[in-house]
Amino acid sequence: MTLSSCRRIVIKIGSALLVDRASGLKKAWLDAMCEDIAALTAKGTEVLVVSSGAIAMGRTVLDIGAGALRLEESQAAAAVGQIALARAWSEGLSRHDIVAGQILLTLGDTEERRRYLNARATISQLMRLKAVPVINENDTVATSEIRYGDNDRLAARVATMVGADLLVLLSDIDGLYTAPPHLDPKAEFLPVVQAITPEIEAMAGGAASELSRGGMRTKIDAGKIATSAGCAMIIASGKVDHPLRAIVDGARHSWFAPSSKPVTAWKTWIAGKLAPAGRLTIDDGAERALMSGKSLLPAGVRAVDGDFARGDTIAVMSLDGREIARGLSSYDGQEARLISGKKSADIEAILGYSGRAAMVHRDDMVMTAARKAKAKKESADA
Numbered sequence: 564m565t566l567s568s569c570r571r572i573v574i575k576i577g578s579a580l581l582v583d584r585a586s587g588l589k590k591a592w593l594d595a596m597c598e599d600i601a602a603l604t605a606k607g608t609e610v611l612v613v614s615s616g617a618i619a620m621g622r623t624v625l626d627i628g629a630g631a632l633r634l635e636e637s638q639a640a641a642a643v644g645q646i647a648l649a650r651a652w653s654e655g656l657s658r659h660d661i662v663a664g665q666i667l668l669t670l671g672d673t674e675e676r677r678r679y680l681n682a683r684a685t686i687s688q689l690m691r692l693k694a695v696p697v698i699n700e701n702d703t704v705a706t707s708e709i710r711y712g713d714n715d716r717l718a719a720r721v722a723t724m725v726g727a728d729l730l731v732l733l734s735d736i737d738g739l740y741t742a743p744p745h746l747d748p749k750a751e752f753l754p755v756v757q758a759i760t761p762e763i764e765a766m767a768g769g770a771a772s773e774l775s776r777g778g779m780r781t782k783i784d785a786g787k788i789a790t791s792a793g794c795a796m797i798i799a800s801g802k803v804d805h806p807l808r809a810i811v812d813g814a815r816h817s818w819f820a821p822s823s824k825p826v827t828a829w830k831t832w833i834a835g836k837l838a839p840a841g842r843l844t845i846d847d848g849a850e851r852a853l854m855s856g857k858s859l860l861p862a863g864v865r866a867v868d869g870d871f872a873r874g875d876t877i878a879v880m881s882l883d884g885r886e887i888a889r890g891l892s893s894y895d896g897q898e899a900r901l902i903s904g905k906k907s908a909d910i911e912a913i914l915g916y917s918g919r920a921a922m923v924h925r926d927d928m929v930m931t932a933a934r935k936a937k938a939k940k941e942s943a944d945a
């Protein structure tokens with residue numbers, strides 16, 4: 564597949580690619596990147612950029628030394644860094660007669676349906692006007708409880724929101740390995756991942772560098788969000804000039820195939836919700852029923868965790884603790900506890916009103932577990 568055959572691409576750029584701790588913006592790299600973007604847009608591909616680097620840039624401008632930042636320090640650094648970052652993109656793209664538009668998102672802008680539709684409308688309008696959206700988390704107001712925290716998942720949310728066909732994550736690693744390659748010399752590179760199975764998830768570990776918050780873990784989470792919505796994903800190294808051109812020219816990268824049965828826009832929104840409000844643990848019979856496309860009935864629910872309201876997103880877990888599905892609960896947490904394990908016909912007698920027969924209806928549910936391992940391996944030194 565060539566990048567220019569895509570209709571719409573989201574490119575996520577990690578902080579360390581754009582910002583050097585000592586000297587600030589890596590201008591030559593950014594200029595080359597803007598050239599790559601211009602080459603794509605000239606062929607009619609729409610490009611959206613999710614750019615990290617606000618906090619890193621702010622640290623350099625404000626001369627804040629190494630080490631972890633307190634929340635208010637990183638918020639202040641982001642305030643300073645984001646202006647510089649937006650200006651750099653705007654200037655870099657304008658050299659190719661491309662107009663940039665800045666979008667700063669907070670978690671609620673994708674988690675709440677009304678705000679999600681609003682953000683989507685703004686981004687779509689920008690693209691209709693032929694501007695390139697340059698997106699980041701609004702780090703100046705994000706607090707630790709209310710934030711994405713990493714731009715990998717934010718970029719996946721944006722990709723599904725705009726119906727992109729490809730998400731490219733550029734960082735300091737060229738793809739997914741069976742184990743962290745700097746720790747394990749036997750780690751094998753995976754050029755193609757057909758489905759994100761539990762086995763693939765286990766390979767992701769938890770690494771993160773000082774400048775960026777995402778590690779392989781958040782990249783795999785991003786892959787789950789993107790591929791289940793029918794959007795392919797590439798993890799590639801951005802440590803070269805012209806990283807997009809390099810991919811086209813055959814530079815090594817991991818390709819995550821989009822699901823062949825992408826879920827609807829409504830289910831995509833449910834599946835991508837980052838923070839489920841509760842959890843339902845179900846028995847094996849109910850798990851089989853869900854796998855064959857049925858709704859979740861109260862009878863199959865063994866345990867209810869969390870203080871959620873009706874309509875909130877909940878995670879559906881297997882008895883051995885795997886997440887199987889996400890969906891919107893037909894009942895609040897307290898009611899769910901009362902009717903779990905009971906027949907649907909008894910709901911009225913227990914709750915005093917006749918609610919929905921399903922605890923989570925199949926129309927409001929999306930399966931999040933892949934069934935079997937399907938990954939090709941290639942030796943790391945091949």
Ligand code: GLU
Nearest residue numbers: 616617618713714775776
């Ligand atoms: N939004 C953060 C920033 O611009 C980066 C988050 C990440 O590293 O993924 O500094």
